[in-house]
Amino acid sequence: MPAQSAAEPGTPTGSDRAVMDDRDVSRALTRIAHEILERNKGLRDLVLLGIPTRGVPLARRIADRIAAVEGAEVPVGSLDVTMYRDDLRLRPARPLLPTEIPHGGIDGKVVVLVDDVLFSGRTIRAALDAMNDVGRPEAVRLAVLVDRGHRELPIRADFVGKNLPTSLVESVRVHLDEFDDEDAVLIAGTSAPTGEEQTR
Amino acid sequence: MSDFLIKGASLLGAEPVDLLLSDGTVAEIGSGLSAAGAEIVDADGLVALPGLVDLHTHLREPGREDAETVETGTQAAAMGGFTAVHAMANTDPVADTAGVVEQVWRLGREAGHCDVQPVGAVTVGLAGERLAELGAMADSAAKVRVFSDDGKCVSDAVLMRRALEYVKAFDGVVAQHAQEPRLTEDAQMNEGELSGRLGLRGWPAVAEEAIIARDCLLAAHVGSRLHVCHVSTAGSVEIVRWAKSKGWNVTAEACPHHLLLTDELAATYDPIYKVNPPLRSATDVEALREGLADGTIDVVATDHAPHPHEDKDCEWQAAAFGMLGLETALSVVQQTMVDTGLLTWRGVAERMSATPARIGRLSGHGRPLEVGEPANVVLYDPAFSKVVDATELASLSRNTPYVGRELPGRVVATFLRGTPTVLDGKLQ
Amino acid sequence: MKRHLLSAGDLTRDDAELLLRTAEELRSLADRPIKKLPALRGRTVVNLFFEDSTRTRISFEAAAKRLSADVINFSAKGSSLSKGESLKDTSLTLEAMGADAVVVRHWASGAPHLLANAGWSKSSVVNAGDGTHEHPTQALLDAFTMWRHLGNLDGRRVAIVGDVLHSRVARSNALLLKTLGAEVTLVAPPTLLPVGVEGWDVETSYDLDAVLPKADVVMMLRVQRERMNAAFFPTVREYSRRYGLDGRRMANLQDHTIVMHPGPMIRGMEITADVADSNRSVIVEQVTNGVAVRMAVLYLLLGGSEPAVGATEGTNL
Numbered sequence: 001m002p003a004q005s006a007a008e009p010g011t012p013t014g015s016d017r018a019v020m021d022d023r024d025v026s027r028a029l030t031r032i033a034h035e036i037l038e039r040n041k042g043l044r045d046l047v048l049l050g051i052p053t054r055g056v057p058l059a060r061r062i063a064d065r066i067a068a069v070e071g072a073e074v075p076v077g078s079l080d081v082t083m084y085r086d087d088l089r090l091r092p093a094r095p096l097l098p099t100e101i102p103h104g105g106i107d108g109k110v111v112v113l114v115d116d117v118l119f120s121g122r123t124i125r126a127a128l129d130a131m132n133d134v135g136r137p138e139a140v141r142l143a144v145l146v147d148r149g150h151r152e153l154p155i156r157a158d159f160v161g162k163n164l165p166t167s168l169v170e171s172v173r174v175h176l177d178e179f180d181d182e183d184a185v186l187i188a189g190t191s192a193p194t195g196e197e198q199t200r
Numbered sequence: 201m202s203d204f205l206i207k208g209a210s211l212l213g214a215e216p217v218d219l220l221l222s223d224g225t226v227a228e229i230g231s232g233l234s235a236a237g238a239e240i241v242d243a244d245g246l247v248a249l250p251g252l253v254d255l256h257t258h259l260r261e262p263g264r265e266d267a268e269t270v271e272t273g274t275q276a277a278a279m280g281g282f283t284a285v286h287a288m289a290n291t292d293p294v295a296d297t298a299g300v301v302e303q304v305w306r307l308g309r310e311a312g313h314c315d316v317q318p319v320g321a322v323t324v325g326l327a328g329e330r331l332a333e334l335g336a337m338a339d340s341a342a343k344v345r346v347f348s349d350d351g352k353c354v355s356d357a358v359l360m361r362r363a364l365e366y367v368k369a370f371d372g373v374v375a376q377h378a379q380e381p382r383l384t385e386d387a388q389m390n391e392g393e394l395s396g397r398l399g400l401r402g403w404p405a406v407a408e409e410a411i412i413a414r415d416c417l418l419a420a421h422v423g424s425r426l427h428v429c430h431v432s433t434a435g436s437v438e439i440v441r442w443a444k445s446k447g448w449n450v451t452a453e454a455c456p457h458h459l460l461l462t463d464e465l466a467a468t469y470d471p472i473y474k475v476n477p478p479l480r481s482a483t484d485v486e487a488l489r490e491g492l493a494d495g496t497i498d499v500v501a502t503d504h505a506p507h508p509h510e511d512k513d514c515e516w517q518a519a520a521f522g523m524l525g526l527e528t529a530l531s532v533v534q535q536t537m538v539d540t541g542l543l544t545w546r547g548v549a550e551r552m553s554a555t556p557a558r559i560g561r562l563s564g565h566g567r568p569l570e571v572g573e574p575a576n577v578v579l580y581d582p583a584f585s586k587v588v589d590a591t592e593l594a595s596l597s598r599n600t601p602y603v604g605r606e607l608p609g610r611v612v613a614t615f616l617r618g619t620p621t622v623l624d625g626k627l628q
Numbered sequence: 629m630k631r632h633l634l635s636a637g638d639l640t641r642d643d644a645e646l647l648l649r650t651a652e653e654l655r656s657l658a659d660r661p662i663k664k665l666p667a668l669r670g671r672t673v674v675n676l677f678f679e680d681s682t683r684t685r686i687s688f689e690a691a692a693k694r695l696s697a698d699v700i701n702f703s704a705k706g707s708s709l710s711k712g713e714s715l716k717d718t719s720l721t722l723e724a725m726g727a728d729a730v731v732v733r734h735w736a737s738g739a740p741h742l743l744a745n746a747g748w749s750k751s752s753v754v755n756a757g758d759g760t761h762e763h764p765t766q767a768l769l770d771a772f773t774m775w776r777h778l779g780n781l782d783g784r785r786v787a788i789v790g791d792v793l794h795s796r797v798a799r800s801n802a803l804l805l806k807t808l809g810a811e812v813t814l815v816a817p818p819t820l821l822p823v824g825v826e827g828w829d830v831e832t833s834y835d836l837d838a839v840l841p842k843a844d845v846v847m848m849l850r851v852q853r854e855r856m857n858a859a860f861f862p863t864v865r866e867y868s869r870r871y872g873l874d875g876r877r878m879a880n881l882q883d884h885t886i887v888m889h890p891g892p893m894i895r896g897m898e899i900t901a902d903v904a905d906s907n908r909s910v911i912v913e914q915v916t917n918g919v920a921v922r923m924a925v926l927y928l929l930l931g932g933s934e935p936a937v938g939a940t941e942g943t944n945l
Binding site: 388391394396399400402404469470513517 | 715735758760
């Protein structure tokens with residue numbers, strides 16, 4: 001069987017080191033919400049699409065903050081990239097995760113993709129392809145909680161919670177209250193990468 | 201012809217003795233025998249049995265020489281310890297005239313690996329409509345005494361009655377393939393829970409039992425001999441037991457595969473396990489073994505049914521019915537009857553040699569291993585064990601259901617009237 | 629390694645639920661402007677049909693194409709009298725052509741097992757209906773349809789009514805619904821229930837009227853008129869009166885109960901037109917769901933380096 005879903009929390013090891021706690025995560029998301037509004041000059045045509053699994057609650061939290069500031073809802077959805085991954089054939093068939101395109105679609109909209117960790121950039125490449133089959137946005141932007149570097153594709157984030165220089169032997173895990181009963185960003189030493197870290 | 205001195209064979213499983221075979225007969229039996237010029241056969245640890253007689257063999261010639269020929273079929277028989285086989289009539293052309301049975305008989309004589317006794321068809325072309333010339337076949341050089349439409353059932357009650365009556369004139373017997381045709385239209389396997397699950401058309405036990413019951417009553421009514429081919433169900437055993445208790449002249453045979461294999465094997469959808477009558481349940485297997493042990497079932501007959509590869513390498517429904525049997529029969533009987541304590545070697549000799557010869561009225565076979573009797577002898581090593589490899593079989597076909605199975609025993613030598621057809625486990 | 633889908637009985641509960649969840653995701657594709665996903669790009673799916681079934685073939689074809697697979701339709705219709713050598717030769721041909729999956733419909737029960745286990749080819753085999761044995765993707769689409777209407781199937785009562793004896797749909801449904809926790813009742817005249825059905829771990833009944841009020845799902849099976857000639861029932865009229873679903877019987881169903889039929893229907897035989905066209909009927913939806921479920925099957929068998937569901941290589945049942 002394939003891994004049930006990426007929602008399983010990574011098992012903390014003795015060498016885990018917290019680089020962001022719940023207050024850091026909260027502040028980062030608030031800042032990203034403001035930056036998105038500033039860049040977009042308000043809510044106009046804005047759509048947030050979280051990349052499952054942890055990108056989805058992050059997108060919702062950002063949307064909540066935007067709503068608090070602007071007093072109006074921003075459409076939030078999710079975009080599963082499983083079938084668009086370039087390593088699809090390298091591992092056993094993976095379960096699909098939800099794709100929910102908000103009512104009104106993405107044609108002509110400004111889509112902000114939201115993910116937890118930006119690493120090689122391959123997930124985002126897959127997300128851009130997936131979006132291509134859904135519609136044609138006016139612009140696509142990228143928001144991530146952590147950018148840990150080591151890009152393998154010409155992709156960069158527009159909104160970053162924290163830049164986190166890492167070594168390739170390290171693994172970065174994002175814990176979110178929705179799945180892991182805590183908000184934190186953890187960095188582990190030389191232990192084998194787990195969870196979505198592996199998918200890069 | 202050279203003489204053979206068999207040293208230290210366990211005669212029907214008893215204490216070791218020596219046997220001198222000379223001039224086609226058993227010349228001497230005793231311990232410490234010696235004979236100048238005789239070839240010595242070391243039979244230490246081997247069981248000596250009278251040459252086996254099969255009442256039910258398909259040699260396929262004429263017509264299906266791609267599946268088996270009289271030559272290869274009798275080689276397989278010799279390798280299995282048989283010195284006589286009854287060749288079933290469902291050839292092409294059907295053995296329903298004196299001409300065809302004499303042809304088969306002559307081919308057997310030419311092959312020389314064992315005696316071939318042709319079975320004559322009961323009805324013309326096995327069509328179940330008109331009686332074949334049973335008398336002409338009986339009077340022919342082949343001296344046919346067993347008549348059977350095997351592969352098809354003589355389902356017409358009037359025709360069956362007449363056949364039973366008619367063969368009395370020459371001491372013949374009708375060997376019935378008991379299969380009610382309407383109840384088994386397109387039937388594929390034993391009808392039971394498994395046939396329902398597998399979606400294979402069921403072959404109910406009653407289709408066999410109803411015909412056997414009817415035929416027993418008919419045989420009693422007209423005072424004739426009836427032989428029941430390949431009994432496969434517990435109910436059939438019960439009916440035969442009941443008929444015998446009435447003193448009716450009914451005999452029955454069981455096949456090795458029905459003593460060992462069950463319908464569970466159909467779940468593989470591998471047509472190697474497709475056979476007529478079908479493999480039945482474990483309960484039926486148990487009842488057959490008991491019936492064979494207590495004498496209700498008189499005979500083990502192989503129903504050796506060779507088929508070319510393409511007729512078995514296909515969908516179950518499209519595949520031919522039948523399994524090879526000659527070369528594994530004695531091993532299967534050892535495993536299911538002797539090693540289980542149900543039958544002694546003496547009992548095996550009775551059910552695989554004496555009784556089938558008596559039913560088939562073969563005078564030169566099935567005789568006891570005594571001085572002056574024909575030297576038809578099998579030397580069998582019950583301590584041997586082997587995994588069945590289809591490519592090693594003498595038969596032209598490969599459709600043995602025992603492939604990959606470990607079976608006990610091995611025929612070391614077979615003598616037909618003093619001449620070895622198999623020696624050291626090899627064809628002569 | 630799991631490679632084939634030969635029997636609904638091959639699926640564990642986890643397998644079946646993964647298939648249903650995956651089908652649910654894929655079903656939404658129908659609402660998108662581009663009804664295509666790239667998951668099976670470069671894979672070849674062969675529809676090998678030894679028996680006519682336009683609707684099943686089209687459903688598999690649509691499923692494979694929406695996943696970007698190359699599809700080859702191979703109609704090898706032959707009578708049941710023709711020898712099976714052609715199955716072997718066809719299989720070798722498909723192997724030589726590099727088929728990744730063979731979707732096989734065959735008149736002989738067990739033909740897909742043979743294809744999967746005879747060593748003729750390395751392709752994944754999907755059973756699209758074999759003889760009177762099984763039709764696992766039909767059972768999956770039926771379960772999927774029930775699941776969408778009723779949610780979790782634990783303890784749900786499903787009545788399967790009609791020619792159970794000759795129905796591969798009934799066999800696969802009985803196996804799969806049991807795995808998913810539903811309670812199945814097979815309803816038929818005694819002549820149309822298989823011998824040994826007691827061992828199937830399902831309820832059986834000869835009385836449709838007694839079963840209907842408790843059912844959450846009523847699945848009507850096709851009954852061929854020709855069965856009458858083999859004395860399975862006396863007349864079409866008698867069959868319809870005793871086992872047909874008409875407006876009067878439909879009135880005895882619970883409010884939430886749905887009516888299903890695997891098609892093709894014989895209106896006036898097992899089901900009346902007013903029932904088939906009523907708002908309880910989900911028969912048209914079954915067709916839509918068929919594509920989603922078959923996409924899920926193909927994706928989970930072929931989408932990765934190895935399949936996520938299905939029969940282990942070498943299993944026979």
